[in-house]
Amino acid sequence: MPTAPQPCESLGLLVQCRPGFEADASLELQTSASAARLEGKIEARAQSGFIVLTHDKPTPHDDVRRRLDLSRLIFARQSFHVLAMLDALPERDRLTPLLKAIESFGSRFSALLLETPDTNDGKEQSGFLKRFAPLLEAALTKAALLRPDSPHLPRLHVFLVGTQCAYLGVSVASEGSSWPMGIPRLRMPKDAPSRSTLKLAEAILTLLSADEQKATLRPGLQAVDLGAAPGGWSWQLASRGLRVTALDNGPLAPSAMATGLIEHLRADGFTWRPKKPVEWMVCDMVEQPSRIAPLMAEWVATGRCRRSIFNLKLPMKRRYEEVERCRALIDQRMRTGNIKYTLRIKHLYHDREEVTCYLTRR
Ligand SMILES: C[S@@+](CC[C@H](N)C(=O)[O-])C[C@H]1O[C@@H](n2cnc3c(N)ncnc32)[C@H](O)[C@@H]1O
Incomplete structure (x- = not known):
């Protein structure tokens, strides 16, 4: 990847994924980029926690955004448009060259996302990141580049790989995660x-x-x-x-029953039907994805539920292909009923060998 970009031209796309899912993330990105007629070369190292697609020719990131919606990528926890890559950062002073490169973009930013791969090597950098983040943020603020009160501005990603290499880039709120590295800080x-x-x-x-969330997760539903x-x-x-x-068929924990809102039935999830339509059906049964997908489609298509969140368990090697097969099964059922629908699929931070889906009628 060249190191001297033109302002606001994207050199490529960087996608962060769970380590071990680089092949799935690559196949998905390559397929999506080809469909958007964005030619480029993918670099993916096994267990690295990220992949990079380098465009054959630098392209304004607005152009790339119009053609490829990064938020639709299933195996991406986080993604951004790469504007520069620095590969010889001096360990004594990483701030000066980073700031110089960021200033050359000629843009202001709504937020700084300082990130590393979610690997053991990445985690070793967490001490440095904690010390460095306030320094970089203060320097960007002093240079009037950071405007947290302007959410329409792009977010600045600084993705550090090891001690010497940094990918710099941007995303808008709708295409990447607002959590650094796409990792939500949820308390148990x-x-x-x-x-x-x-x-x-x-x-x-x-x-x-x-x-x-507000409309569909209300008391009484x-x-x-x-x-x-x-x-x-x-x-x-x-x-x-x-x-x-x-x-x-298994028991529910006393803390679940103590809510007073849960009725436990020992019944088979594949054959049981509700007497009246419900707002939500959720499903975490450990079963083959090709059995789960049609069941979910049937519930939504027949109006047994208005919406569903479910898991597709993916212990197999070709995970991306399996998810696409399930997507096709759902699409087939919906087309048969002439039903317009929304299907969103994501490999969440809390997902291991599985993806999580949201399906509803439109
Ligand atoms: C991963 S666990 C669910 C964990 C649960 N979501 C939670 O948050 O505690 C999968 C559950 O699916 C149940 N299961 C598998 N096949 C089923 C079926 N055909 N009908 C009902 N439950 C089934 C298993 O008994 C198991 O308890």
């Missing part, structure tokens, strides 16, 4: 029955807009949880005041 609620409650909490924050035990997801919905029918 003390009464929740399992850590997987955080997965549903992250899914709600990531896959639904603030307005959608009904939900069904397929494969609920020990009750982390049911508890998450009950903590928002929803009434939950929780299906599982």
Whole structure:
């Protein structure tokens, strides 16, 4: 990648992913870029936690944004348009060359996202990051480059790889995560029955807009949880005041039952049906994705539920292809019913070998 960009021309795209998912993230980015007629070369190192697509020719990032919506990438926790790459940062003073490069972009920014790969090497930098972040922020503020009161401005990403290399770039609020490295800082609620409650909490924050959250997660609304035990997801919905029918042959934790809003049924999630339509159906059953996807589509298509959040478990090698196969199964069911729908899919920070989906009628 050349090191001297023209102002605001994007040299490429940097996508951060869970270490071990570089091949899936690469295939997805290559496929999306080709569909958008953005030719380029992908570099991906196994277990590095990020991939880079270098455009064949530097392209204004507004142009790239019009053609490729980074927010739709499933295996991207975070992504941005690369404006410069510095690969010989002096360890004694990284601030001066970084600031010089940032000033050359001729832009102001709404926020600074100082990031590293989510690897052991990246974590070793966390002490340095804590010390460096306020210094860089103060320098940017002094140079009048940081304007937190102007959210329409792009966000500045400084992605440090090791001690000498930095990728610098930008994203707008709608295309990347507002959390550095796409890692939400969610506190484990003390009464929740399992850590997987955080997965549903992250899914709600990531896959639904603030307005959608407000309108659809209200006290009094009904939900069904397929494969609920020990009750982390049911508890998450009950903590928002929803009434939950929780299906599982296994037991629910006492803390879930103590909410007084959860009814536990020992029944099969594949055959059980609600007597009346419900607002939400969530599903975390450990099953083949090709069995889960049609079941979710059927619930939404027939109006048994208005919306659904569900997991597709991906223990197989070709994860991206499997997700696309499930997307096609859902699309096929919706087309048969002539139903317009919204499907959002993301590999969340709290997801391991799985992705989380949101499906609703439009
Ligand atoms: C990953 S766990 C669910 C964890 C849960 N979401 C939580 O937050 O605590 C998967 C659950 O799916 C249940 N399960 C698997 N197949 C099922 C089926 N056909 N019907 C109902 N539950 C099923 C299992 O018994 C298991 O408890």
